[in-house]
Amino acid sequence: MDIGHRLRAIRKNRGLSQRELATRAGLTNGTISLIEQNKTSPSVASLKSLLDAIQVSMAEFFSTLEEPGESKYFYGADEFTEIAPPHLDGAQAQLLSLRQLGSAQDHALQLLHERYAPGADTGPGMLSHDAEEAGVIIRGEIEITVDDEVRTLGPGDGYLFNSRLPHRFRNTGREDCEIISACTPPSF
The missing domain is CATH 2.60.120.10 (Jelly Rolls)
Incomplete structure (x- = not known):
């Protein structure tokens, strides 16, 4: 699964910038950018923080x-x-x-x-x-x-x-x- 692409699509669908998502999740804007470009993979805890910030469960995120x-x-x-x-x-x-x-x-x-x-x-x-x-x-x-x-x-x-x-x-x-x-x- 392309985690970066899926995260970017959900973020944009929710009308959030990378900065807004980073602030909500307690991560840096650069980290969000690297994840969305698939240049780094988030830990389970980091992915959970990101998904909580956009109100999507892990089950929903991977439901595709x-x-x-x-x-x-x-x-x-x-x-x-x-x-x-x-x-x-x-x-x-x-x-x-x-x-x-x-x-x-x-x-x-x-x-x-x-x-x-x-x-x-x-x-x-x-x-x-x-x-x-x-x-x-x-x-x-x-x-x-x-x-x-x-x-x-x-x-x-x-x-x-x-x-x-x-x-x-x-x-x-x-x-x-x-x-x-x-x-x-x-x-x-």
Whole structure:
């Protein structure tokens, strides 16, 4: 997906200049320009800040990847929608994967299959969105910060919190961390 082109189209559709969007999102005008030209890829946290500033959820932003049509009940592993922003170099692209099951716009629940390589995180900024989220760690370890609490969770451990609280995910372990998570309503 061409993230820069999609962001530019939505920004212009909303009648915002790059400067206005940068101010709303807490980023620099130069950063917006580089993202729109696909010369840099935003972290998950930066993309979330940008989308919050233009009032578009991650699910809506990436919805063009989903095929509209009849109800669908079953999905093969290759039919999930990758909603984590791709990175420019190959090594970075392998650090984080957030794969969404089905179309979050058609349901009251957003289900994700998440994978964090060692050292991967959702970005330096904290995330916040209007929802509740929960997850179970399938393998590896993940450090989760919610508000002012930090906890490292491993296989079989879980979390449940109000997503309006600032939060962040970071793999501090030595192996990939895999999580199955849910968000309701879909707002990530």
